[in-house]
Amino acid sequence: MSALAINLEGVSVARNGRAIVSDVDLEVGRGEFIAVLGPNGAGKSTLMKALLGLVPIAAGRATVLDRAPVQAGSEVGYLPQRRGFDHATRIRGVDLVRLGLDGNRWGVSLPVTGRARSRRRADRHRTEEVISLVGAGAYAERPLGELSGGEQQRLLIAQALIRRPRLLILDEPLDSLDLPAQVSVAALIRRICVSEQVAVLLVAHDVNPLLGYLDRIVYLGGGRAVSGSVDEVITATTLSRLYGAPVEVLHTTDGRLVVVGQPEAPHHHGHRHEEAAA
């Protein structure tokens, strides 16, 4: 078993015939916490889906947990981009987390045999374990719809962790949270990386809440990607070269980084109207 959770060499991903990202080189080691950044439409979600085998790889070689992406399957924990559960959702957090463990198992397991009973006990124990790992024990039994964004995200992370994945892919989990919640979730993820030795790829818009917790970042732009430490990548020189257009990076007095002038990638406008009309 190699030390790399992910190894991409010259990978390109296309959608509807259009190249989204090309020629991506990336190595992610075990237990590394890596942020995937870039403007809207840069291809962050698409690249994540390619790693999960949900979108095909157009060129290059991709290895996820020493296998082809499609086969890595149940060893990768995935938290897709969500709008959160609406207030009418009554299912409890603990049940949702439990589904992460056995939701894809067909049939009912009746606790008649000793084996079935011990399996049930083990499942229940694991569920409680992972819920306390994310610190959600106090509200896991309440309906999801009643919880705050940060609380929901913790439970969703628990769901993604319950099968002890060696790689966790989180697609914009901090999006709808306020700043304190973002920072505390980032800290939680850092703790989990270290204690569970799981590599984490976190897609985000803003690197600032994650500063200090990250190992490295991957920055997508202009159809390509560059990876390295925060100080290496988020500089005017690197980003300008990535985009082929002048980009500035400002350092504020409270230590935040602001990227100015990055061109937005063209994206489709169909979605919002459809969702509004529904």
Place this chain on the structure above:
Amino acid sequence: MNPSLSLNLVEDVRQLFTFQFMISAFEAATIVAVLAASVGWYMVLRRQSFAGHTLSVMAFPGATGAALVGLPTSLGYYLACGAAALAMGRAPRGRRFGTQTAVIATVQASGLAAGYLFLSLNHAILGGPEALLFGTLLGITQAQVLALLGVAVASLALLAVVARPLLFATVDAEVARARGVPVKALDAAFLLILALAVAATSQITGALLVFALLVAPPATAQMITMRPLLGLGLSVAFSLLVAWLGLGVAYFSIYPVGFYTTTFAFGLYVVTRAIRATTASRRARARV
């Protein structure tokens, strides 16, 4: 036959079971109540009540069409509901919710229009549309009961097999898909299971009143708890209560059973809702 209600409960219950047709009616009602409550629990969770109602309405063209071509009535029910389930399965859940309901509504109206046409073409339907639409106590044979039992066992077995993946696909479709759960196939499969349950239930409660057993008991149960196993059990318990009470009271009354089942179902729902509202406000005040 003029059954009268004495105030001795044991005596009354004994009266209920004097005649075979009532025993058959109770057996049928029990089977159907369990089936409807179980499938209905998922239906309410998936917010597919409209599809459920449409399927129940398909019983009407099913029965009248079967009478027209000489097929057994219950076969007509199953065929019509199954066909409607397939037609509705073409419209996907989630996005474009508005147009999806237009499809369901069109299917419903078309089915009813066809049913009326069949009825008009074949004037020899006993009792007019009322019996089909609103259910009847009389005339449930042992053969029917056995057929219902068969359908119920098959449907519940199917439901048991897909129970967890269906729950996963319902509450968390994206992650379920990433975990290999065939969400689209399950959506279509559930509609077919729903069609089976509805076709079976319609034969007892009538096409328009299936909701008394399919929606109200599960909705009431889900107000109380969202724990899957407990909720399902509660849903079945409520459904049996409504069905038995409705049948029992209707026996001693000149008024139809459909009225009693829907009223008890509605009453149960309203009372539960009221209790929840008062305990919630009391809890909120205590917290402050």
Place this chain on the structure above:
Amino acid sequence: MFSHEFVRNAYLAGTMIALACGTVGWFAVLRAQVFAGDALSHVAFVGAIAAATIGVDERIGLFALTLALAAAIATFGRAGGADDTVIGIVFAWILGIGILLITILATSAQGGNGVTTVNTLFGSIYSLTTGGSVLAAGIGLGVVGATYAISRPLLFSTFDSELAQLRGIPTRLLAAGFLGLLAIVTAEATQAVGALLLLGLLAAPAGAAHRLTARPYRGIALSAGFAVAATWSGLALSYVIPSLPPSSAIIAFAAAFYALAATYAFARG
């Protein structure tokens, strides 16, 4: 065909009712309130039966009960529209009362032979009197006018209710008003195609229009057009084939238009 008065009445009332159904229906599909329309239509049936039981004109019962349910949905529903589950439970109970009333009606003096029930369920467009059809046409036209009058703010509050509220549009009032219009259309159309089938006239032409275009006013016009076309075709065909009930024919055409529109939209990609 038009030399007969009952045919002229049917076309007059039918055309205006169809216009109203198509117009209001387009919004109902947009706002995902088709199930509410279904509930209202079933309740309309009960209203008519209730009126017949008491001995008053059925139309009073039709309008009274549908407007009452519309008010209930508007009051107790969530801001975005009532929960389908709750609507289903309430209207199932009302149907239960309906069957009680049918039984009472059948055993009472006004009972007749169940014709009232069948007519209310499946329509009796050829039995409209001239006065009745003129009234129905007038109401239909009024509904169309009212809908056009509120169409712009209604569109705005449907697409973006928060922004609309900020701009001073009374979204809750509009929502209630729309439900009221839906109730009136439902009661109207019950006389034409019957309580059980009017959902088809409400949803199928509108659904077809939504598949073909996203532009509002074009969509409304298409929807009304399909509804009227279905009505005319249905009436004509049922006149030629007497054993074909007119309501079934009308709905069949409406459904056919939907199927054609859906196929065309699918093929267009």
